[in-house]
Amino acid sequence: MRTVYINGQFVAEDAAHVSIFDRGLLFADAVYEVFSVLDGRVIDYAAHMMRLERSLAEMTIDYDCSAADWPGIVATLIERNALTEGTIYLQISRGAADRDFLFPKPGTPATVFAFTQARALVANPLAERGMRIITRPDRRWGRRDIKTVQLLYASMMKMEAKAAGVDDVWLVEGDVVTEGTSQNACIITPNGLLVTRDLGHHILPGVTRLSLIDIARASGITVEERPFTIAEAQGAAEAFVTSASLFVMPVVEIDGLRIGDGRPGMETMALRKAYIDHARAQG
Secondary structure, three states: OOEEEEOOEEEEHHHOOOOOOEHHHHHOOEEEEEEEEEOOEEOOHHHHHHHHHHHHHHHOOOOOHHHOOHHHHHHHHHHHOOOOEEEEEEEEEOOEOOOOOOOOOOOOOOEEEEEEEEOOOOOOHHHHHOEEEEEEEOOOOOOOOOOEOOOHHHHHHHHHHHHHOOOEEEEEEOOEEEEEOOOEEEEEOOOOOEEEOOOOOOOOOOHHHHHHHHHHHHOOOOEEEOOOEHHHHHOOOEEEEEEOOOEEEEEEEEOOEEOOOOOOOHHHHHHHHHHHHHHHHHO
16 A cells, blocks of 8 residues: 555555545636656656745745655655556645635645656557547646646547547647647657747746757757647658657557558667666656
8 A cells, every 4th residue: 555645644545535625626716736656766757846935936826835845755665665667646636725716815725645656667668659649629727837636638639539540640830739638739840850849828838848959959850849740740751749748659640541661760769768878868
């Protein structure tokens, strides 16, 4: 049984409880982060905490991350759960108050919890065969740059992908790709450019995406942050996604059309290896 962290205490998972009046439950009024753990160490910790603080500020949730020893909490969760590879999920809601669309009075304590999930991040079979993707309209709310728990549409699209016998969905507005259901989308053009969607309210500013861009540029790859269409993605030399749990994951098919020769691209796999090396070096 896992040990989890909730509101200042470490408890067994079956002893962790949240009020039925919690606004994360009633209104999806909460933000979250997912940290990758590799070799028992957290990857890109500082960048994840910066994004968490930004999400809290954008949502005006009154919680001071510096008031808790988060490095110590994360280390304790890793140690008590003997986690060598997997993820840590951290969620902060506006707290519990009688149901009302208006925010509760100032000073209402936030609800804070975190837990571990063991999973294979490096030896993922998807990296060997590549992901098959379908595209669907992006019908999420307009502030996708805030990492909130409003994930119903993304969950529905993952189920639609499963029903279609593929691995995931890329969301599109018109014919322009925004991002995956839980990943940032990237392509490598026939002339060797790495293209990923520019930041704004339309996509989440992925931490893995940010690190990957730095790695690519350091290796001499030209990166363009701009919109790209489904047709451009289908005509790309390679395609891939980035996320905390997938790292750099090749995409080999979009809407039934194979990308390149239909196998994980050499450049993508080189970037995946470079990211894993980066993660192990700085975790």
